[in-house]
Each structure stands twice: as structure tokens, then as C-alpha cells.
Amino acid sequence: MSLDNLKKRPNTAGAEVINICNADCSFCGYGKGKDGKAADPRVKQKIDIESLDHLLKIYSKGGGGSFSLSPILGEVSAHPDWLNLVKKIRKFKNIKTTTCYTNATLIHRHGFKKILTSGLTSMTISTALGNKEQYKRLYGIDMYDQVKSNIINIIKKNKELSYPVNINLALRIDKPYNKFFKSKTYKNIIKYISPKNISILESWDDFRGIIKKSGLPKGQKFKGLKYMNERKNTPCYALYRKLQILVDGTIQGCSCRVEPELWGGNIKNYKTLHEAWNDKQIEEIRNNWFSGKLKKCCTQCSHYEPYTNLTKKNFINKNLKKIYDKFFNKKVQIRRLKNKTRIESDIDESPLF
Ligand code: SF4
Numbered sequence: 001m002s003l004d005n006l007k008k009r010p011n012t013a014g015a016e017v018i019n020i021c022n023a024d025c026s027f028c029g030y031g032k033g034k035d036g037k038a039a040d041p042r043v044k045q046k047i048d049i050e051s052l053d054h055l056l057k058i059y060s061k062g063g064g065g066s067f068s069l070s071p072i073l074g075e076v077s078a079h080p081d082w083l084n085l086v087k088k089i090r091k092f093k094n095i096k097t098t099t100c101y102t103n104a105t106l107i108h109r110h111g112f113k114k115i116l117t118s119g120l121t122s123m124t125i126s127t128a129l130g131n132k133e134q135y136k137r138l139y140g141i142d143m144y145d146q147v148k149s150n151i152i153n154i155i156k157k158n159k160e161l162s163y164p165v166n167i168n169l170a171l172r173i174d175k176p177y178n179k180f181f182k183s184k185t186y187k188n189i190i191k192y193i194s195p196k197n198i199s200i201l202e203s204w205d206d207f208r209g210i211i212k213k214s215g216l217p218k219g220q221k222f223k224g225l226k227y228m229n230e231r232k233n234t235p236c237y238a239l240y241r242k243l244q245i246l247v248d249g250t251i252q253g254c255s256c257r258v259e260p261e262l263w264g265g266n267i268k269n270y271k272t273l274h275e276a277w278n279d280k281q282i283e284e285i286r287n288n289w290f291s292g293k294l295k296k297c298c299t300q301c302s303h304y305e306p307y308t309n310l311t312k313k314n315f316i317n318k319n320l321k322k323i324y325d326k327f328f329n330k331k332v333q334i335r336r337l338k339n340k341t342r343i344e345s346d347i348d349e350s351p352l353f
């Protein structure tokens, strides 16, 4: 795929439903730094419905595809009307899938069956299963029993209903992992979910230095900066992948962190998907990068990948294969347990959530 093709329309689109979270994860920038705003300076709010409606309209008209409802920093189920938003999205004929991340702490309030029959197609649960101490240390809230029960209940109900939603468990847990794989909890959850749908994050971001190593699960490391040569004058893949709007309708150039330097115009100002995708400010960010002028937030970002990776055939498949191989070759103690859990990679949509 050429650069011209990448500029025609985004691969996918997404809206941040809410920028409020009920957790306080030690590995996440949410609520940390000066006045709790170092990673997100914005006012806390729910999504501006007119902006969401407008994005859905032009996205569907422009061909649609998949749509993500995940906040960049926030918890989707903290929005009381979450499931009605999912239903609204699925009414657009060209929007084929709706996905989200959740920490699963509040999903019991929405009802498990209602979630699974809302039209949601995929849900990734970011969590720490294993024990109470680990959960409280990493997620900053004393809700392990509630979360564990929510997870078991939703995956059980999903199985009963013949899997209407592709549920993934994205674990943030201490090493060594075999403690978890030998636990009763693991034996219980794999009755309802395939080990292939369970992943463990080993690729950690420091949120521009806001997070220290002590905030990571035990034995984990930051992923560090890669592609330093390419970074000088090759724009990041994230600027060409997804049309992302924030809670107030602002288009942001990427969906990895909240980055005011990457803000463009408001979605409501654009009549078509093509116009929104080629937003003047974002286009300037992309073009300036080719001549070596990249935004400060991008110079130290561990999510950077050259956009040319997107144009390589089967980029994602190849990377997934690499991770799978890495896992099976190196994580001997896990392989012995005959599961197929994978290690999350740099190419996952969201770093934490
Ligand atoms: S990682 Fe997600 S659940 Fe945890 S504090 Fe950040 S936004 Fe909230």
C-alpha cells in the first residue's frame, strides 16, 4: 500500500467515550504528575454526543469499517450510557465491528447479558488476575474480588450465549508467570475462554517519564526507544492508521497517549471522512516530519514505528507470528503448561488498556 492510499481514508476510527477512570494504575499516566494532569491536561467529561454522531455519519458514508469506543485514558464502563452508544454505532450500516477496552470493575452495573447482546463485537479486559495484593498494587483500587467475579461471570455468560463477543484478557501481572498459570483462577477461566485469547503485556511505556520502574509489575521493563534513525524523518505509523476523536470532538493524530501537540480541528468542522482525515493541522504534522521537524512528544515516544511498516504486506500478521515464536521459544516454563497465551506487542492498539 502506497502513501497515497494511506492518505485516502483511515483503516479504522474511534472515539473516546469518557476521560474519567475509576482506577489508579501504577503503570498508567492517568491522574499523575503535576496537579494530576501531567499525562492529560483536559477537563474530565463524557463524550460530546454531537461530535460522536457526526463522526459516525461521515465514517459510515466514507465506507466505514471497525470502530473503537476505548478512551485513551479513562474507563468505558464509567459512562452510564455506554451500551446505548454501542447500539447507536451498530445502526450505521457500514460500521461492521465495535470494540473496546475495559478494566471490568464496573461491568456488573451494566448487566453481563446486556453487554454481550449490545452489538459489541470485541472486548479486551485489562486486568491483573492472580491475587489481591498484586491487583491493589497495580490497579490502585481494592476491587480484586469484584473484578474476578465480573470476569468469570462475563466469560461464562459469553460461552452460554455461543460467544457473541470476542473477549480477550490482557493481563498486567508480575513475573514469574507460572504462579498464575498454576492457580485455580487460571484453571477456572480456561473453562470459558481459550488461552489464545489471553495475553500478557511485556511492552511498557513510561508516559514521558511520568511512570517509574517501581510502577510496573514485578520483573517487567520499559520497552525503550526504537527506530532512532527512521524517527528523524519518517512519520510515525500512528499518524496514518486511525481517525481518533477525543471526548470534545477534537481530532488527535494518534491514539496512543493524550498529546495536545497532535491535536487537529474538531470533527464537526468536516463534511466528509476524506476531509477529516486530511485535517490541515494533522497533515502539517505528517508533512513536517518528512523534513525532520517532528513534535517533541514524538521524539521520546516508545510507541513509534515508521509509517512504512504499515505499507509492508502482512505487517501485522508477521509481527504476531514473531511474538508467538518468541513466546514459544523462550518462555519454556509457560510452554510446559501447554497454553497458548501470547505476549502483547508494540503493535497493539492501546499500550495499557
Ligand atoms: S490503565 Fe486504564 S484502568 Fe488503569 S488508570 Fe489508566 S485508564 Fe484507568
Ligand code: SF4
Binding pocket: 236, 237, 238, 239, 253, 254, 255, 256, 257, 259, 297, 298, 299, 301, 302, 303, 304, 305
Ligand atoms: S511517536 Fe508516539 S506520540 Fe507520536 S504519533 Fe507516534 S505513537 Fe503518537
